[in-house]
Amino acid sequence: MSEVRITNVSKVYPGHDARDEPVLALDNVSFEVRNHEFCSILGHSGCGKTTLLNMLAGFETPTRGEVAVDGRKVGKPTWERTIIFQDYALFPWMTVEQNIAFGLEMKKVPVSERPEIIRRQFELVGLSGFAKRYPHQLSGGMKQRVSIARALAVDPNVLLMDEPFAALDAQNRASMQEELGRLLATSDAQNRKTMVLVTHSIEEAIILSDRIIVLTRRPGRVKANIEVDLPRPRNEADPRFIELKMHLRDLIHDEFEVEH
Structure with missing residues (x-):
């Protein structure tokens, strides 16, 4: 069974008032992300990438079609799906340790289990020694490590x-x-998460992904569904990396040409 299944999904946003036409953001989008896969959604601004991610998170619902995870229709946010935002979304009044512990408290993880979970996360993202720091004392990269x-x-x-x-x-x-x-290269396959990334960066998508979904300009439709068969860690000088990069660039550039 696919971990993530997007089936014939369309999203229409109403106009701001009665004079405005509705906006078709996504049109009949379908793709699957297998268990433990890393999938990137790539495309121009306004093509519906974040809308798709919000549907997976349970923040939005499709106008038509279905979004399902592990065979169950997504209806609302749950602990089974977590999201990392661009702006970190850390609580500035909490230490690094407290920020990481927050979700464990909300999930009602037993207090006795929390220190070991937090310790493992510190080791995983390389933040040992920063437990008592506050977000304003961290660099942008370190803040994003805390978010992860x-x-x-x-x-x-x-x-x-x-x-x-x-x-x-x-x-x-x-x-x-x-x-x-x-982390992706060294993770035990059984412990790897299924991951879905929204990005504008072709290089980032290739470096990280097992699968890349390319969307057209609005309304977003699936233009390409590409499996990335390159060894990890990825080498940007690898001729196959360069070939895939140029192919994706051509797909994106074609959309620019259509617009103009």
Whole structure:
């Protein structure tokens, strides 16, 4: 069974008032993400990428079609699906440790189990020694590590990411891509999460993904569904990496040409 299944999904937003035409954001989108796969959704701004992610999170519902995870229709947010946002969404009055513990408290994980879970997350994202720091004392890359640790601490089945590295400078972004790529390469296959990433970056999609879904300009439709068969960690100098990058660039550029 596929972990994530998007079936004939369309989304229509009403106009702001009676004079405005409704907006068709997504049109008959279908694809699957297998258990433990990392899938990137790639496309221009406004093509419906974040709308799809919000549907998977349970924040929005399709106008038509169905979004299902592990065979069950998605209806509302649950601990089975967590999301990492672009702006970190950390509580500034809480320490790093408290931010990571927050989800465990809301999920009512037994108090006796929390320290070990938090310790494992610190090791996983390389934040040992920063437990008592506050978000304002951290770099952007470190804040995003905290966001990742907090999302993983509640042990979701599916991890959703809405351009999590877009707010970082180029050096930190590359570092975080490399770090997440390392985690994917070294994770036990049975313990890997199913992951869905929204991104504008072709390179980021190739570095991280097992599958890349390319959407057309609005209304978003599936233009390409590509399996990435490259060894991890990915090497940007690999001729196959370059070939795939150029292919994806052509797909995206074609959409630009259509628009103009």
